[in-house]
Amino acid sequence: MSQSDIRSVRALEVLDSRGNPTVRVFVTLQDGTKVSASVPSGASTGEYEAVELRDGDPNRYGGKGVRKACANVNEIIAPELIGIDATEQAMIDRLMIELDGTENKARLGANAILGVSMAVARAAAQSHGVELYRYLGGAEARRLPVPCMNILNGGEHADNSVDFQEFMAVPLGAPSFSEGLRYVAETFHTLKKILESKGYATSVGDEGGFAPNLGSNEEAIELILEAVEKAGYVPGEDIAIAIDSAATSFSTDKKGHYNLKWSGGGEMTSDDLIALAEKWVAKYPIVLWEDPLAEEDWEGFAKFTKALGDKIEVVGDDIFVTNTKFIRRGIEEHTANASLIKLNQIGSVTETVDAVTLCLEHGWRAFLSHRSGETADTFLADFAVAMGSGHLKSGSASRSERLAKYNRLLEIEDDLQSNAKYYWK
Incomplete structure (x- = not known):
C-alpha cells in the first residue's frame, strides 16, 4: 500500500x-x-x-x-x-x-x-x-499568465443595455504578473470614478466588472481607454483591449443571424459583425476577440479568422467547449486561432490538459478561464501556470472569488522569484 x-x-x-x-x-x-x-x-x-x-x-x-x-x-x-x-x-x-x-x-x-x-x-x-502548479506542469512550469481583467460586463453576465458580454483590460506591456495586475486594478478603480462622474451606475455583474447602461457597445471600449489613460498608462502599449461577444446569446439561430437589441445595432448577419470588428480593430488597440460569432456559425467564424486572425487572437469558446473533437475540427477548418479552456466545460483535469496540449501543438493559443458562477477554489490559478499558455481571465478587481485566483498567482510569482516568466506572446 x-x-x-x-x-x-x-x-x-x-x-x-x-x-x-x-x-x-x-x-x-x-x-x-x-x-x-x-x-x-x-x-x-x-x-x-x-x-x-x-x-x-x-x-x-x-x-x-x-x-x-x-x-x-x-x-x-x-x-x-x-x-x-x-x-x-x-x-x-x-x-x-x-x-x-x-x-x-x-x-x-x-x-x-x-x-x-x-x-x-x-x-x-x-x-x-510540491505546489499544485509544479505537480501538474513539471519543473518548467514558471510562466505567469497575463490577467485579462473583465472590467465592463454585459450580455448574460449583467442586467444592462450592453450586448457584448465582456470588455477586458489586458496588461500586455507590464514587466511582471504583479505589475500587470496592478495596471488593470488601477484602471478598474479609475473607471469607477469616470462612470460616477458621468452618472452611470457602478454596480457590478457576476464576474465583478461594472455593468452600466451605455449608449452602445462601442462606448464600453471608449470608457475603458479613457480609464487607461487617466490611470497613467498608454493604450496599446501598456494595456490593450479584449472582447468576449458571447455571440450565441444574441444570435437568433445560433448560425449566421444576430440581433443587437440593446445597442441599437438591430438585426445583423455574420458579415455585418465581421465588418464591425474590422472597423473596431483598426480603430482601437484590440488584441483578442472571443466568441465573435455563435456556436454553430462555423462558416462565419472561419471568415472572421481569415479577416482578422493575423491581427488579433480569435478565441472560440461555445463553439469548442474545451473538447478536443471540436478543437481538432477548428484547427482543420481554420475556424479560429485559439480556444478558451474551462475545466468544467469538459469535466476532468486530464481532458482539459489534452485540450490545451492539442492547441499548443498546432500553434494555437489556449486561453484559460473561470466561470461566472465561481467559488473561492484557486485550482484554476495553479492550472494556468502549469499549462504555461500565457493568459487567463478570472474576472475583475472585485468579488473575492475572482481575487482569490489573482492572489494565488501572486503567491506563485513570489514562490518562483526570478524564475517567473511573464509575456503576452
Missing part, C-alpha cells in the same frame, strides 16, 4: 458565488493528506458542454440542487477509487468517464467527476510536498 493511495472520497453540496448549489469534494489519502476542491458553474454555456447534473426538484433551490451529483460521488465513484494511488490522474479520470458511460457525462454529472478529478490532483501534490 502506498502512502498516496486514496482512503476516502466524499462530496458535499455547497454554494457558489451566485448562491446556487455546487459540488465540493473531499479526498483523504493513506498518509493523512486531506484536501477539497469546489466546482464552478457557467451562465453563458455552450450547447455541447459536459452536463452539469442538477436535481430538478422545484422545492429545493429552484431545481438547482446537486444532491444527485454528490450521491454519485459518494455511492458510485468513491467505492471504485479507494486504494488507487492519487498520482494515477489519467487512470482515475478515465475510470470515472467509463463509470459514467455517456459522451457528455450526463449520468454521473461533469460537476461530480470534475470535483473528484481536481481534488485527487490537489491531494497527490500535497502528499508529495
Whole structure:
C-alpha cells in the first residue's frame, strides 16, 4: 500500500458565488493528506458542454440542487477509487468517464467527476510536498499568465443595455504578473470614478466588472481607454483591449443571424459583425476577440479568422467547449486561432490538459478561464501556470472569488522569484 493511495472520497453540496448549489469534494489519502476542491458553474454555456447534473426538484433551490451529483460521488465513484494511488490522474479520470458511460457525462454529472478529478490532483501534490502548479506542469512550469481583467460586463453576465458580454483590460506591456495586475486594478478603480462622474451606475455583474447602461457597445471600449489613460498608462502599449461577444446569446439561430437589441445595432448577419470588428480593430488597440460569432456559425467564424486572425487572437469558446473533437475540427477548418479552456466545460483535469496540449501543438493559443458562477477554489490559478499558455481571465478587481485566483498567482510569482516568466506572446 502506498502512502498516496486514496482512503476516502466524499462530496458535499455547497454554494457558489451566485448562491446556487455546487459540488465540493473531499479526498483523504493513506498518509493523512486531506484536501477539497469546489466546482464552478457557467451562465453563458455552450450547447455541447459536459452536463452539469442538477436535481430538478422545484422545492429545493429552484431545481438547482446537486444532491444527485454528490450521491454519485459518494455511492458510485468513491467505492471504485479507494486504494488507487492519487498520482494515477489519467487512470482515475478515465475510470470515472467509463463509470459514467455517456459522451457528455450526463449520468454521473461533469460537476461530480470534475470535483473528484481536481481534488485527487490537489491531494497527490500535497502528499508529495510540491505546489499544485509544479505537480501538474513539471519543473518548467514558471510562466505567469497575463490577467485579462473583465472590467465592463454585459450580455448574460449583467442586467444592462450592453450586448457584448465582456470588455477586458489586458496588461500586455507590464514587466511582471504583479505589475500587470496592478495596471488593470488601477484602471478598474479609475473607471469607477469616470462612470460616477458621468452618472452611470457602478454596480457590478457576476464576474465583478461594472455593468452600466451605455449608449452602445462601442462606448464600453471608449470608457475603458479613457480609464487607461487617466490611470497613467498608454493604450496599446501598456494595456490593450479584449472582447468576449458571447455571440450565441444574441444570435437568433445560433448560425449566421444576430440581433443587437440593446445597442441599437438591430438585426445583423455574420458579415455585418465581421465588418464591425474590422472597423473596431483598426480603430482601437484590440488584441483578442472571443466568441465573435455563435456556436454553430462555423462558416462565419472561419471568415472572421481569415479577416482578422493575423491581427488579433480569435478565441472560440461555445463553439469548442474545451473538447478536443471540436478543437481538432477548428484547427482543420481554420475556424479560429485559439480556444478558451474551462475545466468544467469538459469535466476532468486530464481532458482539459489534452485540450490545451492539442492547441499548443498546432500553434494555437489556449486561453484559460473561470466561470461566472465561481467559488473561492484557486485550482484554476495553479492550472494556468502549469499549462504555461500565457493568459487567463478570472474576472475583475472585485468579488473575492475572482481575487482569490489573482492572489494565488501572486503567491506563485513570489514562490518562483526570478524564475517567473511573464509575456503576452
